[in-house]
Amino acid sequence: MTFLSYAYRFASNFVFLALVYFSLNFLEKYEQRVVVSILVLIYAAMHAASALRSFYFFQRIERLEIEARRLALAAAEGPNAAAARRQIVTDVSALRHAGEIKAYIDLLFLALVILLCIAKIVTN
Numbered sequence: 001m002t003f004l005s006y007a008y009r010f011a012s013n014f015v016f017l018a019l020v021y022f023s024l025n026f027l028e029k030y031e032q033r034v035v036v037s038i039l040v041l042i043y044a045a046m047h048a049a050s051a052l053r054s055f056y057f058f059q060r061i062e063r064l065e066i067e068a069r070r071l072a073l074a075a076a077e078g079p080n081a082a083a084a085r086r087q088i089v090t091d092v093s094a095l096r097h098a099g100e101i102k103a104y105i106d107l108l109f110l111a112l113v114i115l116l117c118i119a120k121i122v123t124n
Helices: 002-026 030-074 077-123
Strands: none
Touching: 002 030, 002 077, 030 077
């Protein structure tokens, strides 16, 4: 399921990149291309800021994982409780890692979109 979510994220970002590419190439007038490029740049900048903010969030989750592991080792409530806590921490760790990979995929395609828009603004 994780790889399917990566494939979906990759495909949806690729469709966005293709949409931007074809919409900028079909515009005849330079002024129209610049306006569309600037609007796409604003959207990409907001989306990139959100993706970069998520890395701060993932860093905080990682700190919580480390603290939960430390507390689980310190608390001796029985083997069943410790195993349940370990499973929860492992699941959260896997979800955090998947979220980080998805954010990297988003940033890769946003960088490509930004480069495409800047290239269309610079060229006449």
